[in-house]
Amino acid sequence: MSLLTVGSVAFDAIETPFGKTDKIVGGAGTYIAIAASYFQENQKIVSVVGEDFPETTLDDLRERGVDLKGLQVKAGEKTFFWAGRYHNDMNSRDTLITELNVLENFDPVIPESYQGVEYLMLGNLSPQVQRSVIERLNTRPKLIAMDTMNFWMDIAMEELEKTLKMVDVLIINDEEARQLSKEYSLVKAAKIIRGMGPKILIIKKGEHGALLFFEDKVFFAPALPLEDVFDPTGAGDTFAGGFMGYLSSSDEITFDNLKRAIIVGSAMASFCVEKFGTERLETLTEREIEDRVQKFVDLVNFDMVQTVS
Amino acid sequence: MSLLTVGSVAFDAIETPFGKTDKIVGGAGTYIAIAASYFQENQKIVSVVGEDFPETTLDDLRERGVDLKGLQVKAGEKTFFWAGRYHNDMNSRDTLITELNVLENFDPVIPESYQGVEYLMLGNLSPQVQRSVIERLNTRPKLIAMDTMNFWMDIAMEELEKTLKMVDVLIINDEEARQLSKEYSLVKAAKIIRGMGPKILIIKKGEHGALLFFEDKVFFAPALPLEDVFDPTGAGDTFAGGFMGYLSSSDEITFDNLKRAIIVGSAMASFCVEKFGTERLETLTEREIEDRVQKFVDLVNFDMVQTVS
Numbered sequence: 001m002s003l004l005t006v007g008s009v010a011f012d013a014i015e016t017p018f019g020k021t022d023k024i025v026g027g028a029g030t031y032i033a034i035a036a037s038y039f040q041e042n043q044k045i046v047s048v049v050g051e052d053f054p055e056t057t058l059d060d061l062r063e064r065g066v067d068l069k070g071l072q073v074k075a076g077e078k079t080f081f082w083a084g085r086y087h088n089d090m091n092s093r094d095t096l097i098t099e100l101n102v103l104e105n106f107d108p109v110i111p112e113s114y115q116g117v118e119y120l121m122l123g124n125l126s127p128q129v130q131r132s133v134i135e136r137l138n139t140r141p142k143l144i145a146m147d148t149m150n151f152w153m154d155i156a157m158e159e160l161e162k163t164l165k166m167v168d169v170l171i172i173n174d175e176e177a178r179q180l181s182k183e184y185s186l187v188k189a190a191k192i193i194r195g196m197g198p199k200i201l202i203i204k205k206g207e208h209g210a211l212l213f214f215e216d217k218v219f220f221a222p223a224l225p226l227e228d229v230f231d232p233t234g235a236g237d238t239f240a241g242g243f244m245g246y247l248s249s250s251d252e253i254t255f256d257n258l259k260r261a262i263i264v265g266s267a268m269a270s271f272c273v274e275k276f277g278t279e280r281l282e283t284l285t286e287r288e289i290e291d292r293v294q295k296f297v298d299l300v301n302f303d304m305v306q307t308v309s
Numbered sequence: 310m311s312l313l314t315v316g317s318v319a320f321d322a323i324e325t326p327f328g329k330t331d332k333i334v335g336g337a338g339t340y341i342a343i344a345a346s347y348f349q350e351n352q353k354i355v356s357v358v359g360e361d362f363p364e365t366t367l368d369d370l371r372e373r374g375v376d377l378k379g380l381q382v383k384a385g386e387k388t389f390f391w392a393g394r395y396h397n398d399m400n401s402r403d404t405l406i407t408e409l410n411v412l413e414n415f416d417p418v419i420p421e422s423y424q425g426v427e428y429l430m431l432g433n434l435s436p437q438v439q440r441s442v443i444e445r446l447n448t449r450p451k452l453i454a455m456d457t458m459n460f461w462m463d464i465a466m467e468e469l470e471k472t473l474k475m476v477d478v479l480i481i482n483d484e485e486a487r488q489l490s491k492e493y494s495l496v497k498a499a500k501i502i503r504g505m506g507p508k509i510l511i512i513k514k515g516e517h518g519a520l521l522f523f524e525d526k527v528f529f530a531p532a533l534p535l536e537d538v539f540d541p542t543g544a545g546d547t548f549a550g551g552f553m554g555y556l557s558s559s560d561e562i563t564f565d566n567l568k569r570a571i572i573v574g575s576a577m578a579s580f581c582v583e584k585f586g587t588e589r590l591e592t593l594t595e596r597e598i599e600d601r602v603q604k605f606v607d608l609v610n611f612d613m614v615q616t617v618s
Contacts, residue, residue, distance in 0.1 A: 185535070186534055208514065211534060217607075218534055220531040220534070225496045227496045228494060256611070256612060260614065300528070300531070302530075302568040
């Protein structure tokens with residue numbers, strides 16, 4: 001099965017309490033594709049960059065099995081650029097610069113060879129753009145997942161509601177789930193959000209793990225307790241990439257397999273935050289990934305014998 | 310094995326977004342003893358009340374197997390009273406009234422028949438009072454656990470450090486762990502705190518579960534996602550009570566058994582918040598507890614097959 005990701009391929013400049021970067025490669029599409037590449041060898045991407053985007057990064061993605069036919073390179077234009085500074089707790093950040101550039105009028109183009117793709121991951125883009133991709137696919141993918149953010153709830157709620165009706169999986173964080181549902185309790189929020197369309201809901205809680213709601217069941221994936229979070233940029237996209245990479249490769253949409261995919265996504269995200277940008281994600285070995293997943297297994301593993309004496 | 314709890318037996322008046330109570334029975338010692346009683350039939354308590362405290366509550370504790378010889382009843386004095394109001398998110402609260410009354414000059418008395426107790430739970434009291442109990446026991450218990458709070462870190466840090474050196478288990482929340490260690494990262498905080506004395510550290514994260522640090526290992530116990538938290542009062546003490554009740558009854562201080570004890574504590578805490586005060590805790594059946602523990606098992610259970618394809 002193949003995986004199509006729609007998401008930004010971009011530049012970031014990041015400041016954390018540990019240091020700062022120049023302009024480095026970032027973007028949801030980039031993180032998703034790199035993370036997914038460890039599980040899925042048949043990827044496609046729909047995105048847009050300017051002529052300033054480094055060819056070496058594109059070559060690297062191609063080597064990871066990512067088909068870039070759907071990546072538009074706009075002559076005479078510049079790549080999307082975001083600069084931000086994280087606060088000491090790493091849970092909040094200030095945006096210093098947002099230059100939309102090529103993303104301002106992004107009109108996704110689906111190459112003919114992409115038609116028939118089975119798994120679709122819609123990175124955080126406007127709900128109109130996300131929907132246009134679904135509409136431009138001749139056959140509905142077997143599974144469509146999407147990310148979104150508060151910004152779209154603030155300025156494009158109606159459009160977001162239309163797009164939500166068309167997807168199977170929504171991956172958002174707890175704050176976004178509360179805003180979308182207008183409910184503080186995540187259990188109540190999940191009911192309301194699943195009534196909006198996505199039958200499968202993943203609520204990410206950062207350092208507190210993630211919740212999966214599927215049918216009438218719930219699963220709690222832990223986050224690995226880390227000494228330091230060096231740079232949280234891209235952790236959410238990396239989670240989505242690991243999740244969708246594993247799911248599309250194993251091609252089994254059951255509660256048990258969704259749980260595995262979430263653990264894999266969590267493991268990949270735990271690598272992402274260890275260095276700036278995509279750096280740590282680029283050099284992972286299978287052994288490192290297996291070992292990290294085993295840490296998650298050990299972290300929550302317990303054997304309940306008799307409870308009441 | 311028997312369990313001795315030192316902690317307040319008191320009155321609370323509680324306001325939450327769901328309603329309010331008159332003066333009802335509360336106090337760390339009460340919650341701990343009731344929660345532990347489902348696992349441990351041989352309990353003792355050291356505490357103090359005024360002559361206004363209801364005899365029916367004391368009878369109920371006796372029926373639960375709690376020896377009250379160490380509970381002083383002060384003629385002509387009044388029981389400790391706390392009134393508080395929870396905010397809408399249930400994570401923060403304002404104290405409206407604190408009347409120390411009998412707790413102001415509490416001098417714990419250890420009845421001769423309490424000597425030789427194997428497990429000791431020190432509820433949140435001044436570190437001096439906690440230490441005096443340890444010193445008044447002729448034989449050191451097999452395991453000593455304690456709770457504390459920010460208040461003592463603010464006003465009695467040196468005393469707290471002395472007491473910490475004498476205990477095996479510290480049970481605190483994430484905010485307290487950060488204040489005690491002056492570290493934001495809970496992994497780093499745990500290292501520092503365990504260097505202060507307690508070899509076993511439990512950091513409670515409320516709705517986000519709890520972390521257990523033991524030897525070089527870490528365990529993450531989830532919290533059950535709940536539709537509503539009706540009243541969080543006593544949840545932390547109930548956790549400690551379930552934990553110590555199970556641990557003292559099973560009498561096995563291993564990583565595997567500590568994990569079970571934490572799951573039991575988490576299950577008991579999840580009941581506590583369902584009604585005001587101790588109400589829900591008073592009427593539990595073995596079946597209800599078994600079923601609740603099973604929910605925790607199901608919540609985090611996953612079966613990892615192959616990670617990397």
